[in-house]
Amino acid sequence: MEALVSTVKAKRVIIFGHSHVWALRAAWKTGSFTPNTDHFSLEIPLCGTKQFPGDLINYNARGAEQINAALLSVLNTHPPAGANDVYLASVCQGNAYNAVGLLLEGPAFDFVVPGYEALPLNDGADLVPFGAIKSLIQRQCIGLTALMHRLSKLGYAGIMHFEAPPPIEDGDFVAEKLRQNNEINNSTAIVNDKYVRLKLWLTQTLIMQEICDAAGVRYVREVPATSNEAGFLADEYKKDAVHANFLYGVELLSCCERIVQDWNH
Amino acid sequence: MGKSYNCPYREMPATSNWRKAIEAVKANDVDPVVSVKFGLESSEKIATAGSCFAQHVARYLKQEGGSYFVTEPGNRVLGSEILEEFNYGTFSARYGNIYTTRQLLQLIKRAYGEFVPNDDVWVTEDGFVDPFRPFIQPGGFGSLREYRLDRERHFAAVRSLFEEMDVFVFTLGLTECWESTVDGAVYPICPGCGVGNFDPTLHRFKNLNFSETYADLQSALSRLFDINPNLKVILTVSPVPLVATAEPRHVLSSTTYSKSVLRAVAGEIAEKDQRIDYFPSYEIITGNYSRGGYYEKDLRSVTEPGVNHVMRTLFAHYYGREIASYRPSHKQAVASNDRGPKVNVVETASSKAARVVCDEENLETAMS
Numbered sequence: 001m002e003a004l005v006s007t008v009k010a011k012r013v014i015i016f017g018h019s020h021v022w023a024l025r026a027a028w029k030t031g032s033f034t035p036n037t038d039h040f041s042l043e044i045p046l047c048g049t050k051q052f053p054g055d056l057i058n059y060n061a062r063g064a065e066q067i068n069a070a071l072l073s074v075l076n077t078h079p080p081a082g083a084n085d086v087y088l089a090s091v092c093q094g095n096a097y098n099a100v101g102l103l104l105e106g107p108a109f110d111f112v113v114p115g116y117e118a119l120p121l122n123d124g125a126d127l128v129p130f131g132a133i134k135s136l137i138q139r140q141c142i143g144l145t146a147l148m149h150r151l152s153k154l155g156y157a158g159i160m161h162f163e164a165p166p167p168i169e170d171g172d173f174v175a176e177k178l179r180q181n182n183e184i185n186n187s188t189a190i191v192n193d194k195y196v197r198l199k200l201w202l203t204q205t206l207i208m209q210e211i212c213d214a215a216g217v218r219y220v221r222e223v224p225a226t227s228n229e230a231g232f233l234a235d236e237y238k239k240d241a242v243h244a245n246f247l248y249g250v251e252l253l254s255c256c257e258r259i260v261q262d263w264n265h
Numbered sequence: 266m267g268k269s270y271n272c273p274y275r276e277m278p279a280t281s282n283w284r285k286a287i288e289a290v291k292a293n294d295v296d297p298v299v300s301v302k303f304g305l306e307s308s309e310k311i312a313t314a315g316s317c318f319a320q321h322v323a324r325y326l327k328q329e330g331g332s333y334f335v336t337e338p339g340n341r342v343l344g345s346e347i348l349e350e351f352n353y354g355t356f357s358a359r360y361g362n363i364y365t366t367r368q369l370l371q372l373i374k375r376a377y378g379e380f381v382p383n384d385d386v387w388v389t390e391d392g393f394v395d396p397f398r399p400f401i402q403p404g405g406f407g408s409l410r411e412y413r414l415d416r417e418r419h420f421a422a423v424r425s426l427f428e429e430m431d432v433f434v435f436t437l438g439l440t441e442c443w444e445s446t447v448d449g450a451v452y453p454i455c456p457g458c459g460v461g462n463f464d465p466t467l468h469r470f471k472n473l474n475f476s477e478t479y480a481d482l483q484s485a486l487s488r489l490f491d492i493n494p495n496l497k498v499i500l501t502v503s504p505v506p507l508v509a510t511a512e513p514r515h516v517l518s519s520t521t522y523s524k525s526v527l528r529a530v531a532g533e534i535a536e537k538d539q540r541i542d543y544f545p546s547y548e549i550i551t552g553n554y555s556r557g558g559y560y561e562k563d564l565r566s567v568t569e570p571g572v573n574h575v576m577r578t579l580f581a582h583y584y585g586r587e588i589a590s591y592r593p594s595h596k597q598a599v600a601s602n603d604r605g606p607k608v609n610v611v612e613t614a615s616s617k618a619a620r621v622v623c624d625e626e627n628l629e630t631a632m633s
Contacts, residue, residue, distance in 0.1 A: 101342065109340040112411040126340040127418050130407035131392075132351050136343060 010039045011157070011260050012084040016046035016071060017091030019243060020164050024091065027249030040257050045074045056092060056143035057150070067150055075154065085157035087260055092147070094164025096140040097200040098242050100133070104190040113199045120195050134203050141207055148215035158263050160218040162252060163205055165244040167197040169232035177241040198231055220259065223251045287554050293574065295554050298582045302542040303497055305432060305583040310334035312357040312430035316364050316438025317623035318503040318546070318567065320355060325576040329588045333357070334430050337422035352401050357430070358422045361398035362624045364439040365473060366481035366530070367451045373488050376423040382450035386412060387461045396452060399460045400624050427492050437527040438503040439625070440473045441511055441519065455511070459627030470511045478530045486534065486541065498541040500531040504550035506565050508625050509632060546575040
């Protein structure tokens with residue numbers, strides 16, 4: 001009897017991004033995550049700003065867009081047409097919402113996110129327009145918008161973008177971790193209200209959804225079962241002030257595998 | 266006929282005499298203010314409201330060290346660019362353009378809960394819009410809850426403004442307006458022109474006449490004096506012509522009618538009350554001594570040198586000082602009368618800096 005030759009084409013995912021990728025790499029390198037099938041493999045060549053420095057998109061002297069050099073080098077190593085179906089998974093710019101309001105650096109503010117009107121509102125805080133907050137976060141995501149459009153034209157089997165994990169509910173934990181890591185050296189620095197941080201994250205998710213929809217990129221908003229009932233990152237997945245741990249990485253990679261296996265071309 | 270030696274005009278000051286006050290004076294030096302009823306201190310909190318031109322007053326107060334009073338400044342997390350985009354600080358509170366005296370009166374009543382218009386909110390594809398400040402928020406409010414909360418806080422800011430301001434500068438802009446057929450609520454712009462939907466069963470045109478304009482302004486100011494007895498008021502009339510008229514007549518005739526009514530009302534009201542002064546920014550810009558040179562090419566927008574002339578006159582009389590932005594180059598900005606219309610040659614501020622938010626201009630877009 002002749003040996004059966006598999007006709008299933010292997011699927012390879014190239015994951016790149018900034019600081020949130022560390023949780024994935026830890027899950028992968030420690031063997032905490034193992035794929036369910038031999039036909040799935042992944043690589044995490046760009047992780048954090050040291051390996052993935054600079055803007056996502058640069059402009060040459062004639063104003064033409066150019067993909068970040070480190071990412072371009074990876075793409076050349078893993079071209080879309082090859083023996084495997086190659087998928088790209090971005091975990092970029094997950095902290096745009098934290099840059100806006102992880103810490104309270106002026107008078108307290110709060111806002112109403114459409115679709116989440118029931119979330120508590122701090123009556124003593126300035127009410128700022130949702131549209132203004134959205135605009136503030138959007139301005140930090142211009143590079144990602146351009147990058148998603150560029151990547152979607154390169155002919156890869158699929159492109160997905162993973163949202164950053166939701167914020168950590170416990171503000172004291174966040175403050176303590178920031179101090180431990182010398183990310184704040186001012187003892188008077190105030191971590192923003194937990195619901196404001198959650199609303200900022202929700203706003204970021206709405207922006208990322210729009211960016212991905214416009215570019216034809218699959219957007220993965222939440223990794224199932226990693227948040228608590230209120231929508232914050234569940235305690236077992238906390239790593240530091242803004243990042244999730246390797247257990248979260250395991251969940252995300254499992255989620256990634258499921259998505260790729262079920263990918264409907 | 267013998268010579269006359271006792272003509273009373275002979276004893277009158279030069280400012281009363283056209284030849285001495287206008288013909289013999291360089292256009293740039295024309296100063297139609299003879300006296301003011303009160304002076305201003307830099308520490309006095311000045312609130313501004315009114316038509317688009319009111320924003321120039323606010324801008325100069327900010328840059329020249331006057332105490333521009335803002336009770337709805339927005340949270341600084343948004344940064345200056347977004348704050349400006351969302352009209353924080355454009356007006357003393359985020360009420361948008363207040364073109365008519367009736368709008369002012371109704372704003373006061375609405376802020377104090379004395380009038381709740383039937384027209385509550387306009388729902389658009391982009392978001393929820395406040396019918397009475399339809400362009401205050403780009404894209405509208407994101408949810409009904411946000412809209413209601415913002416309006417509540419806005420009214421609180423308006424009340425603080427009225428109760429704490431020392432000086433109220435109100436620029437009268439229009440007599441033509443559109444009102445609700447249900448309860449007479451007046452809109453800053455005709456519904457359906459740029460935002461909202463026009464419904465002839467719900468909206469009708471109204472051109473406020475002298476008596477109505479007078480009564481509205483009188484009521485509004487009386488109410489403000491009740492709230493804030495030590496208040497000083499400066500009334501001005503916007504020199505900006507109408508974008509369009511809804512009267513069956515030429516827009517030029519409608520502009521003349523509206524501005525004449527507003528000027529007469531402002532003068533009449535100021536005449537009767539020592540706490541109220543009239544400042545002639547309208548005359549400075551529209552006066553024929555400048556040969557139309559204080560208008561841009563559209564003959565509607567006011568040039569920066571024109572605004573500068575108004576503001577340095579205001580600062581000179583009320584604050585007793587020159588403004589820093591009155592640089593020597595300005596002195597040649599408006600040619601003397603005999604040199605004709607070489608008047609708008611000097612633009613000291615960039616057009617961006619001089620940008621004004623003018624809801625009425627949405628009519629232009631809506632008509633095209």
